Amino acid sequence: MKHLLIVVVLSLPSVIFGQTLSKLYKKVSPSVVVIETKEKIENINGQVSYMGSQGSGVLISDQGEILTAAHVVNNAENITVIFHDGQKFPAKIVRLATVADVALIKLIHFSNNYPPVELGDSDRVDVGDDIFIIGAPFGIEYSLSKGIISGKSVEKTRMEGFTFAEFFQTDAAINHGNSGGPMFNMKGEVIGLVSSIVSESGGFDGIGFAATINVTKQLVVESDRRRWTGINGVLVDRELARLLNVPQAGGILIQSVVALSPAYMADLNGGNVPFYRNDEEISIGGDIILAVNDIPIVSEENIIAFFKSIYLMEKEERSSFKLKILRGGKVKEVIMRFPD
Structure with missing residues (x-):
């Protein structure tokens, strides 16, 4: 009887946790x-196809604002929230920070019948804390x-006091x-x-x-300084x-441009010629951004200087950026404007 009591007592925490x-x-x-997206793909012959993908997100306000990962929506021409x-x-993209892989999207039409979640304080989270994840793995x-x-x-x-990215590692299945x-x-x-997994098998390896939600709030929820451009690009070393x-x-080599985005309206072009470098495929033939607001994109320091300049701008100044681009061997300037 004594041993039976010990077994029952030891099993209670897991039962309570499950409840x-x-x-x-x-x-x-x-x-x-659930977030469904469609991305336009153009091959070297100019043939266009559409690729669908699926991710997850969470409603954070009664205005239809939803947080998700940047890579889920960054190249999407159509976003549907289920x-x-x-x-x-x-839905449409409001703000996006690829460096931290976070994005804020907003429902275009919303009936306000769904409860938004509460955002916690990720600074108070410790290693060993219990967590759970809800999403749509494999659909x-x-x-x-x-x-x-x-x-x-x-x-x-x-940049003093500015965090580029902050991540929790977890053993919860992703x-x-x-x-x-x-x-x-x-x-x-x-x-x-x-955001992502480390895997040798292609599936979840633990x-x-x-x-983290605090950095997410800093980058895309509380700040109006982050702008979504519609550009998918890679840094040129x-x-x-x-x-x-x-x-x-x-510079920044433009891989693709999302239709009706600020980059699209500025007539920026992506590439469609596959190029392999260090076993990685990139697309060449598109525009290469050389400078933004006269700040040359030649190093990490210059990119940081550009982001720092955004934080010092007035709202009206952030409504458009001047880009110097290389197209077909010639340098030209374009203006990329952002809607209010």
Whole structure:
């Protein structure tokens, strides 16, 4: 009898945890959404096709604002948000920070029938804390996984007080389709957004990452200084600049431009010629951005200087940027304007 009592007592915490998790899931899952996107793909012959993909997100306001991962929506020409009851709404990108892989999108039409989540304080999260994740891995909608915080990493720029990116590491199961989904603490508060996994098998190998909610708020929720351009680009280093005959030591090679985005309206062009470098495929033939507002894009220091200048601008000054681009061997200037 004594041994039986010990077994029962030892099993109680897991039972209580399971009951708590079940209640929390029922409470917060109506705020979790599935995000379907369509991206235009153009090949070297100019033939156009569309590729569909799926991710996750979470409703954070009664104005229809949703947080997700930047890579889920960055190249999307069409974004559809699906709630747990099957209702679908079109959405648009409001702000996006690729460096931290976070984005804020907003529903174009919203009936305000769904509860927004509460955002927690990721600075108060410790390694070993219990967490759970809701998302759509492999298209399996509203799937729940649980785990712990395994670690925390911070990437800072040389700009004083400015954090480029901050991520939680977790052992909670994360797979394709989970991207952008919320990571919750055991109070039902969002403390992170699922970003990526480290995998040798292509599936989940026990190491996943989520952008912390505090940095997410800093970059795309509370700040109006982040602008979505509609550009998918890669940084040009000195070697690539030499191969592409770029008249300076660096730049941004435009891979693709989203239709009706600020970059599209500025008549910027992406590439459609595949080029392999260090086993990585990039597209060449598109415009190369040489400078933004007369700040040359030749080094990390210059890019940081540009972002720093944005934070010093008045709102009216941030309504447009002057770009110097290389197109067909010739340098020209264009103006990229942003809607209010």
